[in-house]
Each structure stands twice: as structure tokens, then as C-alpha cells.
Amino acid sequence: MATDQAQEAADTETYEQFEERVKRIANVSNASGVLQWDQEVVMPDEGTPARAQQLSTLSSISHELLTADETGELLEALESSELDDEQAAVVREVRRRYDRETSVPGELVAEISETTANAHPVWKRAKENDDFETFAPVLEDLVELKREYAEHIDPDADPYDVLFADYEPYIDLETAERVLERLRDELVALIEAIDDGADLETDAFAGEFDDDGQEALARDVLDSLGYDWDRGRLDTAPHPFSSGTQFDARVTTRFEEDDLLGSITSTIHEFGHANYTLGLPDDGYGTPLGEARDLSVHESQSRLWENHVGRSRPFWEQFLPIARDRFPALEDVTPEEAYEAANQVYDDNLIRTEADELTYHLHIVIRFEIERDLIRGDLEVSDVPEVWNDKYEEYLGVRPETDAEGCLQDIHWSHGSFGYFPTYSLGSVLAAQLYAAAEDELGDLEDDIRNGDFDELNGWLRENVHQHGKRYTTQELIERATGEELTAAYFLEYVDEKYGELYGLEEY
Structure with a gap:
């Protein structure tokens, strides 16, 4: 008995040492996240040289802490210890990261970090000047660096498969390809039917809307959905994003004077991300138990709020009066007109972030196919603009006139x-599956949305998704929440019913 107690005490001490180290690593990473947020939101234009070095240094420190012999020794000791389920999950997640990162030289990690920090302003200028040739050398460097990174992790594997696993470690690439192919095949038929369907109200939000009014309305949106301002903030960025921790989850959006609807849906989308982050358990901070379960689940939260809530008929019945208060020009717009405008299908839209709920996935397929071929060495960087444009013409029937609108x-x-892009479509698929499971348990949520009451839906998400952090693998989490493995069936059923009704399609 004494021996058992002594071993238990030793195991506890080992785990405490391990957890302290894991939290140090997490804090370095979270500090990097704040610097990256700053770079994209408020940093002066000439701040890049110093910021690149800062981020590179923090990346190196994080890598060194994770890959140090002490980390490996602690992991080895814990794998023969008696751990509870939560401790075992933390060890599993750190072990996975440790095995991958010990395969990659620290110098390469630092080089990738510095190269990406310097690449951001180059991309930004190239996009502003419609000049792909400016960005091409940087892209070539990044492709080569990421190939080298993948080779160090698993020299015998498909390098794109290795990179995809950085963003979605527990859904294999074959599953992602199968989902994308099914969406592409089945959505094309629906989109073609819509082309021949009824016309929708498309000019409900036509006009010019000043930035100050749009920012006020974005704050109204976040208030309506229940955003926790004590742990968040709203800013603008050229490419909207959300970042942070359960104590500080920030939202960014963007405003264009002729696109009020775009700023609303963008804000709701980023709220979904931040809401997930804020729902992670406070006492799990610094460990995988307080971190989001990778990108497909993260994207499911933004897509659920943006599409299943923010593009729904009852949402516009509730929110349109608030929008009218900010912009009296919307006085004559009806909730039905707003709903139709929010769900108009534009097969000629070149911009992914402005795409509708259906054609969006063809944008993802294009990016997925191109980046997969780049990483595999089947496509040269110099050929990206032409291949991009050809695929847009083939899949969407439109051809970008500029690289700024294209690649x-x-x-x-x-x-x-x-390897990031597939998670967008996987997230949309999972959003529909989760929303269906929530309604199975809670009943029809339309009245709640119509009344601006999101407590039940958010409570269900907190209980079934958010609170678990990374305790479960992705597939385990999905099965626990919905009773099934990941399937595209719910998404396809949802869009068939929704758009069939909207466009008067008899076969749907």
C-alpha cells in the first residue's frame, strides 16, 4: 500500500511538472497570437522588420520548450502512469505535437516563421497593385519550406496530407476529399436548378452605408447574439478574423460602403469563432483542455451562426428593426426581402469571402486542388494565375480579370x-449536423431566433462542443454530440430544403 501511495505521489508530481511546462509553451504561443493580431489590425506599416524578428523568436522559444529533452522525458514517464481521462487527453495531444515538432529542425521553424511574417506585407502590396509577380518569389519560398517541413515529419507520406494534418489531425485527407467531391457533385446540380428558378429580391441592401453606422450596427449584431464585451473587442482588418483565448477573444470585420449585408454576415461569422473560444473552460487555460478542437470544429461554429442563424428568416424578422434604427434608408425593406437578399445565389461571384452559401464550396475546391498540386510538385508557382482562372471558368463559369480578384x-x-482550406467545407458540413442534433434535443429553434433568445442554442453548444476543448478527438466529439460520424447528409438536406423553397424548385 505504501509503495502504491508513493508511486501515486510521484505520478502526481510528474504530471504537475509536465502541466507547468505545457502552460509555459501555451503562453508563448498566445503571446505570439496577440502580436499577430496587432500586425494585422493596428501595427504601423513600417513595423514589419521588427515584428518578423519578434514572432520568429517566440516561435523558436515555443519550439525549443516543446522539443526539449525534458518534455520527452516527462511524456515517457507519464505514459506508464495511472492518469485520469482528462490528463490522458492532455498527454495525447502534447505527445502528438512533440512527435511532429521534434522531427523538424528549430532553424527551419524559425525560418518559416520569419518568412511568413515578411510575406504578409508583400502579399498585401501585391494584392493592392494587382501584381502576382511581386508575391510569386515569396510563395515559391513558402511552398519549398513547407515541403521541407512535411518531409521532416514523414518522408514517405504525401506532403499535402502531412500539412493537412496540422489543421485537422483527426479527420484524414481521404475523408476530406470525399466530402469535397460530394459537395461539388451535388451542389452543381442544385445551383444549375436555381439558375432556372424564381427571381429573389436582390436590392434590399442597395445603397451607401457609412463606416461609423456600420460599426455601430456590427456592435448591435454582437450584442444581439450575446458577445461578452468584457472578454472581447471589435476592430477592422482587410481580411476579417477572430483570435484569442477564453479570457480575450477578439473579433474583426470590415466595412465597405456599398455592402452592408457583407459586414453583418462577416461579423456574425467571426462571432461564431469567438463564441467558441469564449466557451472553452477557464480552468483548462494553458492546456489542450482549454483549446479549441482544431479547425473543422472551429469553422462549424462560425458557419452555424452565420448560416443557420444569421441567414435565417426568423433572424431577419428580429434584426431588421435594429438595422432600420441605424439606417433609416432600410425603412421600406421587409424581413422577407432581407432574408432573400441574404440568401441570393451568385454563380458569377469571384470573391470567396463574398460568396453565397452554395457556391462558396466551389471556391474551396479550387483552392484545395491548386494548393495540393503546388505542394505535391505538380504545379509551378508561375502557373498559378492561369490555372486559377481556368478553374473558375470551369467550375463557376466566370474568369477573373485581375489577380487581385483571383489568386x-x-x-x-x-x-x-x-492544408487549411478544406476545413472550411468540413466546418459547414459539421455545422448542419450539429444544428440538426441541437434541434432534435431542444425542438425547433425558429421561435428562439425570432425572439433574439440564443441561450438554449448556445447552452447546447457549450455543453456538447465548447466545454470539452481537446478532451476528445474530432470524430469522438462529433459522435458524442450528434450520435453519428461526420456526414455531408445533413448539410445537403438543409440546403436542398432551404433553397428549394426559396427558389420554388419542385424537384427539391
Whole structure:
């Protein structure tokens, strides 16, 4: 008995040492996140050289802490210890990161961090000047660096598969490809039917809307949804994003004077991300138990709020009067007209972030196919603009006239984020599956949305998704929340019913 107690005490001490180290690593990473937020939101234009070095240094420190011999020794000791389920989950997640990062030289990690920090302003200028050739050398460097990174982790694997696992470690690439192919095949038929369907009200939000009014309305949106201002803030960025921790989850959006609807949906989307982050358990901060379960789940939260709530008929019945108070020019717009405008399908839209709920996934397919071919060496960087334009013409029937509207429109490649794009579609699929499961348990949520009461829906998400952090793998989390593995069936059923009714499609 004494021996058992002594071993238990030793295991407890080992785990405490391990957790302290994990929290140090997390704090360095979270500090980097604040600097990255600052770079994209408020940093002066000439701040990049110093910021690149700062981020590179923090990246190196985080890498060194994680890959140090002490971390490996603690992991090895804990794997033969008696751990509870939560402790075992923390060890599992850190072990996975440790195994991957010990495969990658620290110098390469630092080089990737510095290159991506310097790439951001180059991409920004290239996009502003419609000059892909300016960005091409940086993109070539990033592709080569990420190939090298993937080779260090698993020299025998498809390098794109390795990179995809950085963003979605527990859904394999084959599953992602299967989902994307099913969406592409089935949505094309629906979109073609819509082309021949009824006309919708498309000019409900036509006009000019000043930035100050749009910012006030964005704050109204966040108030309506229940955003916690004591742990968040709203700012603007060229490419909206959300970042932070459960104690500080910030939202950014953007305003264009002729696109009020875009700022509303963008704000709701980023609220979904921040709301997930804020729902993570406070006592899990600094460990995987207080971190989001990777990008597909994160995107499911933004898509659920943006599409299943923010593009719904009852939402516009509730929110339109608030919008009218800010912009009296909307006085004659009806909730039905607002609903139709929010769900208009534009098959000729070149911009992913402005795409409708259906054609959006074809934008993702294009990016996925191009970046996969880049990483595999089947496509040269110099050929990206032409291939991009050809795919847009093939899949969407439109051809970009400029690279700013084409292959330079997204920020992701300047971050070195190859493998990220599939998670957008996986997230939309999961959003529909989660929303269906919530309604199965709570009943029809339309009245709640119509009354601006989101407590039940948010409570269900907190209980079934947010509070678990990374305790479960992605597939385990999905099965616990919905009773099924990830499936595209709920998303396709949802869009068939919604758009069939909107456009008067008999076969849907």
C-alpha cells in the first residue's frame, strides 16, 4: 500500500511538472497570437522588420520548450502512469505535437516563421497593385519550406496530407476529399436548378452605408447574439478574423460602403469563432483542455451562426428593426426581402469571402486542388494565375480579370497555411449536423431566433462542443454530440430544403 501511495505521489508530481511546462509553451504561443493580431489590425506599416524578428523568436522559444529533452522525458514517464481521462487527453495531444515538432529542425521553424511574417506585407502590396509577380518569389519560398517541413515529419507520406494534418489531425485527407467531391457533385446540380428558378429580391441592401453606422450596427449584431464585451473587442482588418483565448477573444470585420449585408454576415461569422473560444473552460487555460478542437470544429461554429442563424428568416424578422434604427434608408425593406437578399445565389461571384452559401464550396475546391498540386510538385508557382482562372471558368463559369480578384484574394498562403482550406467545407458540413442534433434535443429553434433568445442554442453548444476543448478527438466529439460520424447528409438536406423553397424548385 505504501509503495502504491508513493508511486501515486510521484505520478502526481510528474504530471504537475509536465502541466507547468505545457502552460509555459501555451503562453508563448498566445503571446505570439496577440502580436499577430496587432500586425494585422493596428501595427504601423513600417513595423514589419521588427515584428518578423519578434514572432520568429517566440516561435523558436515555443519550439525549443516543446522539443526539449525534458518534455520527452516527462511524456515517457507519464505514459506508464495511472492518469485520469482528462490528463490522458492532455498527454495525447502534447505527445502528438512533440512527435511532429521534434522531427523538424528549430532553424527551419524559425525560418518559416520569419518568412511568413515578411510575406504578409508583400502579399498585401501585391494584392493592392494587382501584381502576382511581386508575391510569386515569396510563395515559391513558402511552398519549398513547407515541403521541407512535411518531409521532416514523414518522408514517405504525401506532403499535402502531412500539412493537412496540422489543421485537422483527426479527420484524414481521404475523408476530406470525399466530402469535397460530394459537395461539388451535388451542389452543381442544385445551383444549375436555381439558375432556372424564381427571381429573389436582390436590392434590399442597395445603397451607401457609412463606416461609423456600420460599426455601430456590427456592435448591435454582437450584442444581439450575446458577445461578452468584457472578454472581447471589435476592430477592422482587410481580411476579417477572430483570435484569442477564453479570457480575450477578439473579433474583426470590415466595412465597405456599398455592402452592408457583407459586414453583418462577416461579423456574425467571426462571432461564431469567438463564441467558441469564449466557451472553452477557464480552468483548462494553458492546456489542450482549454483549446479549441482544431479547425473543422472551429469553422462549424462560425458557419452555424452565420448560416443557420444569421441567414435565417426568423433572424431577419428580429434584426431588421435594429438595422432600420441605424439606417433609416432600410425603412421600406421587409424581413422577407432581407432574408432573400441574404440568401441570393451568385454563380458569377469571384470573391470567396463574398460568396453565397452554395457556391462558396466551389471556391474551396479550387483552392484545395491548386494548393495540393503546388505542394505535391505538380504545379509551378508561375502557373498559378492561369490555372486559377481556368478553374473558375470551369467550375463557376466566370474568369477573373485581375489577380487581385483571383489568386491574390486570400491571405492564407502568405501565412504558409497550406492544408487549411478544406476545413472550411468540413466546418459547414459539421455545422448542419450539429444544428440538426441541437434541434432534435431542444425542438425547433425558429421561435428562439425570432425572439433574439440564443441561450438554449448556445447552452447546447457549450455543453456538447465548447466545454470539452481537446478532451476528445474530432470524430469522438462529433459522435458524442450528434450520435453519428461526420456526414455531408445533413448539410445537403438543409440546403436542398432551404433553397428549394426559396427558389420554388419542385424537384427539391
